[in-house]
Amino acid sequence: MPLCLFLILLAGTIVTTAVSAPSQVTLTTPDFTMSANPDTLSIPAGASGTSTITLVSIDGFNGSVSLSAPSPLCPSPQCTTWEISPSNVIVAPNSTATATLTIFAGGEGAAGNITVYGNSGSLSHSVSVAFKIVSSGGTPDFTMSANPNMLTIMQGSAGKSLIILTSINGFQGNVSLTPPVSCLAIGCPTYSVNPMSVYLNSSQNATAGFTIQTYPRTSNLYSCGFKPTRLYNFC
Structure with a gap:
């Protein structure tokens, strides 16, 4: 740490005084992270699967996060669709919040990645969940x-x-x-x-x-x- 030296003249006597310079201050911005568990799903055709989306406050983040996972516009029963619920969560300081991604499996053989977006003001994050639709042959x-x-x-x-x-x-x-x-x-x-x-x-x-x-x-x-x-x- 740098020192500033001052010379003080008192009645003919030189006194040396050392004064510490101010410490450097690091500013942090409140934010949040997103994760998915599990992040890979194998789902029998015609069934459904879920993944838990977890949001974690960092550096004191406190606020509402809007969640979205755009699902394809597909009217066929063979299409795989999904939804996120709830679509809005409150993340408290030094805490977590969760939402559930539900995947409704369509035809066997389909596969892909679903991106879940989280937005709060100028902050934006996302997490991906991979899925594969497998044969439904047999009772779960x-x-x-x-x-x-x-x-x-x-x-x-x-x-x-x-x-x-x-x-x-x-x-x-x-x-x-x-x-x-x-x-x-x-x-x-x-x-x-x-x-x-x-x-x-x-x-x-x-x-x-x-x-x-x-x-x-x-x-x-x-x-x-x-x-x-x-x-x-x-x-």
Whole structure:
């Protein structure tokens, strides 16, 4: 930091005084960012898919943001169309706001990129979501697997496994997870799952943690089943 030196003459004595120069000030402009999750969707023909558009305030931005995602004028049932809702969000300082982009799939094989625009005064940003329309052959569903699917646990310790849910045929939605009910005898292991509900979309796996807690009197071998809202078991 530069110093300015002043010489002061007091009664014949020279006194040197150092004064710091003002620090440089950096000015920031309030703004916002936009992101999409997921940013790629595979949607069965005739179905619909969604992406969450998230707006984040930076440097204290506070204001209304107008959202738009122009959809093609296409009267044919084979056309893919989309909409953004709500079309206007309030982004508070140091906070976030969300909107939902819904894509209505037309004929199989269509693909493209959707641009969502956000405007607030002189500020303008955008984010893109890619989509592909796939065959609707088969009922939307999901599968479950565990990694690892076998655990060796010392008595009195805990073991963990990762539960992986995978969408098939474009399944998309919330899945409730229910761990096994422990027996009431002394030494029975207990089970827990976190989180107990996951959102699964058609282009991305969902995961949850499964924990088995044993006790000093837990017997040597237990087999357990794990259920979502549909009856898929493993262990």
